[in-house]
Structure formats: structure tokens, C-alpha cells
Amino acid sequence: MQSTSTLSFASRLQSFEDQWPENQTAARQLAALGHVCDRPPLESLEEGSRCIDCGLFIPKQTSVQALEGSLTLIASTPFHNPRCPRLQLRIPLESPLTQRYTLNYSSLVERWERRSHGPQSAREPRAALPQTSGLFSLPTELRLQIYAYILPSLDAVTEIVPLHRDSPRIITKAGLERPARRDKTKANLLLACRSVYLEALDLLYANTTFRFDATRTLYLFLRHVGRAGRRMVRAVDVVCGQREDAVAFALLGACGELGSLTVRLGRPKLLLPNPPLWIVDGVACLLALRGLEEVRFAECSKAARMDLSEEKPDAAVLRRELMRAKGEPSGIREVGGLLDL
Ligand SMILES: [Zn+2]
8 A cells, every 4th residue: 555655646635625625725735735634533623734744734724824815824834844855845935024015916806805705715706796887788898898998918928027036026027127117006997896807807817828937936926816816817838847846836726727838847858767756746736737728848948958848758748638638537657656757
């Protein structure tokens, strides 16, 4: 029988499936960090999760607050005991950074999410009340046209970057390079009401590929845009191969409409011989994505000449796995908890 410390990401995630139906966002991240769902033997004790290596137990409430609520709580939440081998997998913001963060729309989105259903509520949005505003007597196409006039437009490929190195704040690269032209008031349209918010947000996301310089930035973006934003992300282009890969790809798996992914990996194979744990889990979380229509491979930088490119055999494996239908199991054999690529 397999020992617990070699349980794969898929098996770890599976342990949460029926237990935490309303907190799959937290469950995905916990599974990426090496936790399994754990109910202590005594029924009077709290529900939570446990690291399969160091055994640290975290109450469910604590994880949900840190992984679905305020980003700043991550800094004060230990997911492992000191010296746990899984500390090599990083989750952004483990250092105590407590600044407020902004991205053109995302801080507004976060405010709206908090106002409408709160960070701790995982319930689906409540049924909307009937709209009485004249705006909603217009045909949808016309409303979308109006939003398009008001909202700042995103480029077809919009690069998201950290505001400063190590900062939890993120911004579009265009916004960073032209600070004088940023007009944050335009995005206030998103705060008008929930119906406008959802329609207008969809407009922003529908035709945009979000590009990230690192999986850390991708993770911050996916947290900033909240549940509603994650439901609308369609296309992502990301440089991977870092210690934040596992948690970022685990969270990307919560983006139900994701159709296109461009992978930029600076090594020729997904797994090198005797890979460290952070690479194994990063690849496992990437391979667990499902239902994509398009998977592409691109260079990390001009300098790198060893990238995982279209011709490499692992590219075909990755494409095959990611284009499987949602819920379909992996076609890759596991040997002692390791993927047999
Ligand atoms: Zn641990």
C-alpha cells in the first residue's frame, strides 16, 4: 500500500471533494501544499486538514480565511511545521506583508465580492432581485456597448506584473509604464450593482489573454480577481518552473471557463531525473488541469534555448492531459506517488 507521504496531488484533492463542497478554492490550494482532508477521531474536535509529511493540523476555518479571504492572512498562517520538506513549495505572501493592494479593477472586484457575499461565504451568489432600472430594458448588446465606452479597455494580450519586486500588489504592465494615464474611476462602473458588475466584468475578460511573468503573479491575480473573476478567465499565458507553480496551477483549476493556456517552461522536459518535490508537485498540479481547447508552448526568454517546445515529447503528454474532458482521470501512471512520464 502507498504510504501517505507519497499521495499524489490528485489523491489529496480527492480527499476534500465530498467533505468541503463549498470550499473547493481552499481545498485546491491545501492539496497543492501537501494537505489532505482530516477529521480528528474525536467528533467533538474541529474539521480541518493535515500535512501528509509533517502532520500539522490546521482547522478548516483558519485555512478558508487565509486561502479564500484576505490575502494578508497567509503570512500569519503556518501550513507546515518547521523543517517540513513541503516548505520548499511556496505560497506567495508567506512573508508578513500587509499593504493594501490594487489592480485596475481587481481591488474593486474584491470590494464587490466582500460586499455582496463576503469572503467567508462560499455559497453561490444569491438570486438577483428583478431589475427595475431603465438600463435593463435595453437589449443586452446595447448595454455591453455602453459598458465598452466607459470601461478602460484591456489589450488582447494583457500583461500583469507585480507593482514592485516582492509586492503583493499587481498591475497591468501598460498601467505600470504609463502611470499618468491611469484613471481608476472608470472601473467604478463595476460597483454599480451586481448585474452590471457581472455583465461588464465578462466584457473585460472575454477577449483577453492574461500574461504573467511568473506563477507567483498568476496566483496573486487569481486571488485578487476573486471567485467571480476566476469564473471568467478564458486565456492565460504564464512563465512557469518556480516554487509557486503548484499552488498557482491548483487555483487555475478553479477557472471553469479557461480554454487556452500557453506554457513557458525553461527546461526541455516536465520532470528531470530525481526531481525535487516542488517540481514534482508543480507538474502534478499543471497536469491536473482539464477541459482546455488550446495548449501552446512558447519561449521563456530570448536567452533560454532549452525551453519545453512543441517538438518535445512531454509537450504532447501535457497537451493530451489538459485537453481531456473535465473530471476525466489522468492517463499517466503513478509509480510510488511519482508521475511516470
Ligand atoms: Zn508539512
